[in-house]
Amino acid sequence: MGEGKQVIFKIKRRASPKEPSRWEEFALPWRASMNVIICLRDIAENPVTREGKQTPCSSTAGRAWRARR
Numbered sequence: 001m002g003e004g005k006q007v008i009f010k011i012k013r014r015a016s017p018k019e020p021s022r023w024e025e026f027a028l029p030w031r032a033s034m035n036v037i038i039c040l041r042d043i044a045e046n047p048v049t050r051e052g053k054q055t056p057c058s059s060t061a062g063r064a065w066r067a068r069r
Contacts, residue, residue, distance in 0.1 A: 005030035008050070009039060025050045 014021040
């Protein structure tokens with residue numbers, strides 16, 4: 001069950017607070033034990049959009065921003 005099924009995430013992102021926002025889509029293979037946290041972790045581990053574009057992981061950018069505060 002679930003073979004070939006995908007979960008699609010549409011995430012609104014921007015490079016910095018002054019940059020315009022954009023939508024990025026990520027496709028993950030469906031698994032029975034999935035939840036939002038697991039999906040976001042999977043995206044952070046392999047940040048490639050549905051179009052095959054490598055995108056920066058914002059978790060490291062967020063840490064850099066918090067360190068400057």
